[in-house]
Amino acid sequence: MTSAPWEDGSDGREERGGRERDRQGRSHGSRRGGGLPRGGDSLAERSAIGLLWAAAISAVAVLGFIVVYVLWHGLPQLTPEFLLQSPSAMGREGGILPTIIGTVAVTAVGLIIAIPLGVGTAIYLTEYTRSEAVTAIIRFGAECLAGIPSIIFGLFGFLFFVIYLKMGWSLLSGGLTLAAMVLPTIIRTTEEAIKAVPLSHREVSLSLGATRWQTVTRAVLPTAMPGIITGVMLSIGRAVGETAAVIFTAGSSLRLPTSIFSPVRTMSVHFYILAREGISMPRAYGTAAVLVLLILAINFAAYWAMNRFVARRT
Amino acid sequence: MPGRRRIPRDPREKADRLIGNILLAIAFSAVSILLLLTLFIFKEGLPIFSKIGLKGFLLGLKWAPGKGVFGILPMIAGSVYVTGGALIMGVPLGLACALFLSEIAPLRLSRVMKPAIELLAAIPSVVYGFIGLVVLVPLIRSVLGGPGFSVLASSVVLAIMILPTIISISYDAMKAVPVSFREGSLALGASKWQTMIGVLLPAARSGIVAGVILGMGRAVGETMAVIMVAGNATTVPLTPLDPVRTLTSNIALEMGYAAGDHRTALFATGVVLFIIIMILNVLATRITRSRIRASFPKPHRVSSETASATGSAEGGERR
Structure with a gap:
């Protein structure tokens, strides 16, 4: 947002007034409001x-x-054994290594599918779209998908991927379900990032004789990249923390996955089972700590990328 | 639109059109997923309606899958109570936070607080459920009595979970209210508080309503956190301290082992949930769309300041 000079002037006046009041000792405290002036309340x-x-x-x-x-x-x-061993006795003993690998694998499969679809959709909506009606339908679809609860995605993934497409409880089913779930997030954040790229970037590229696609890939996307990365990071966070959609599609096997068709258990699912069935509270706390640390790290990375994006824009 | 027609018959131009068509196909992925999802869930769930009737299913008070009795009224009531409770606690708190962040907090503080509150949305729902299970449920049990697993426990957990949604959407709506509204109110002698309550909230009303509806959708759809603290009894709760089962937990609890009619009934529960969510979604989208036009009449005086305010209103809209 660009603030008008008029607004700045008013802010300045206020600040002087505030300081004056402070000096005269009539105002309590020195904290100052964002939008509204103090006093008279x-x-x-x-x-x-x-x-x-x-x-x-x-x-x-x-x-x-x-x-x-x-x-x-x-x-x-959190000991090295806890992080690097396989669980035994349903998770009462041992570590959580297969669930860490399961989480990473399912999330990776989901994002490998969702990123091209989401970024492609956003590019279409911002750079290629021709008809208003088509855009409206696509936007409506994405918005509705964004509001659908994860348990419904779980049901759908179970019916469609696990049973109808005969993929069974597997990495692939879980990943595809997560891809459907995070797709709207990626579309929206990418769209915003692309919209924020100044029109002049496109104009210069086109005037040099580049095609629309060359303009998109060489002028628009590189500038929008930090914004897109923010969206991807947020999606990773959502996928890592997801339970309801994954438990019915990726299964809850505790073995190490060997292929994309192996069933896996993610950390969130493992944590849910440990806590709900009261298998082992210390192990549940340990898993929760890994999960929360991972989510915090992912979100801090996302904010970092976003701040870089904002810094580059201004 | 950039990229008007240039000289025709350029081979690159042809390739560009092909890419455009591929992108169009990709762009329909979200819509196709939505259609597939609707199709599969309805196809799997609808048979139960013809078997026991719409009324018997929606208004049946008894859920006994072993005996082939499927009535989901207790779960519908459960979802309504739990969501209502979450809104009673979450909406005032969320609005207070949004007001604080948009009008009162010093810039430096709000710059730290906003991401912190958004981080609340990133905490996995199982973690919320777990904290509820080990902290809130024992607390309710010892202070208020009852089993602890209750409508109250679920509502408190959900109220916290919908806070980020309500705060960020109402915040955007408040920030989109032109500065001149505040200035006008203050110039007429209103205090800061009067301005917030009398001018800002009404002006941001539709955005706030949209945020509340989206928060409601989140509360209705939440599964894992609720399962862990609700107690999951299949009776209609009579007091806030009674255990409760929601539509979502009904599905998640029994999906693992259900077969035959039982499974169909669970998918039909999903259909009911899906319809509720879609209604909420469409309502929220409608309200957000009509927001700017409805709330802010055309300013009489076109100055750079109103122009910048409109710009920020659009910024809020896009989120």
Whole structure:
């Protein structure tokens, strides 16, 4: 967003006013509002605003609590054996290596399928589209798909991939189901990233005699890349944490997968089974800690990519 | 649109058109998945309606797969109660957070807080369910009595899970309200609080409603977190402390071993869920689409400041 000079002037005036009040000792505290100036509020209103502070702080506190609680109980479980051994006795003993490999494999299969489809759709919607009606249908499809709960994807994957296409409970079925699930995320983030590329990039490329495809691949996509990567990272995070869609399509075998048709158990599914069936609480905490650390790492990477994107744009 | 027709009969031009067609085919993948999904789930679930009737299925109070009795009213009631509870807690809290982030928080603070709240959406639902299971359920059991696994526990977990959705969409809607609205209100002598409640919230109303509806969709569709804290009894809960089973958990709990009519009944549960979600989705999309036109009448004075506000409104719309 570009702010108008008029707006800047008003902000400046406000700031001076605020400082003046501070100097005269009439204003309480030095924290300053984002959009609105302070002063003149009654006690009741100030306490209402205090409640808003409390609400926001408690939302962040919940996040902090969840992360700290899981890591506090889970980190002591994280030994090399836990990470590098296969489980025995249904997961009561041993480690979680097959589930780590399963998670990585299913997520990788899902993204290998979803990225070309999602990025291709976004390129079509932004650079190639001709008819409004077609675009509207595609957008509607993507929006609806985005709202469908994961358990429905699980049912669909089970019916279509596992039974109808006879893939069985496998890496491939699980990956395809996840691909369907994260596709809308990839479409939306890629579309936004491509839309943010300045028109001049395209104009220069086209004026030099490049075709539309050359323009897309050499002028538009490289600039949009960090934004696309953000979308991909967010999708990875969603796929890694998914349980309902995977449990009915990838199965829950604890053996190491040998091919794309082997059934696998992901970390989330393993964690769910350990916790729900009360097999082993320490092992459940350990798995949860690995899961949460992975999700945090993926999300920080996504924000990093996004900040780079924003920095490059401005 | 960039790339108007250039000199024809260029071989590269031909290749470019081919690529365009391939991209069109790819672009239909999302729509095809949606169609396939609808087709397969309906085909698998609908037979149960002809067998025991729409009324018997939707309004049946008893779910006893062993005896061939399939009534999902307790699960429909369960989903409604749990979602309602989540909204009662989640909407005020979410709106308060959005107001705080958009109007009160110093820029530096909101820059840290917004990603933190978005991170709440990234925590896997099993982790929420687990925290609910080991922290919330024992807490409810010891303080309020009952089994702990309850409507209340599910609602609290879901309220937290829908916070990011409600906050980020309402935040965008609030940020899209032109600065001149706030200035006008303040210039008339309204306080900051009066401006937020009397001007900002009404102006951002439809965006907020869209956020609430999407949050509702998330709460209705959530599975794993609810299974772990709800208790999953197949009766209609009478108090917030009673155990409850939702539509989603009904599917996930029994899908593993169901066969025959039982399995069909589970897919039919999926059909009911699917229809509820699609209605919510379409509602939310409609409201978001009509948002800018409905909320903000054309400004009389065209200045660079209103232009920039409209720009940010579109930015909000695109998300």
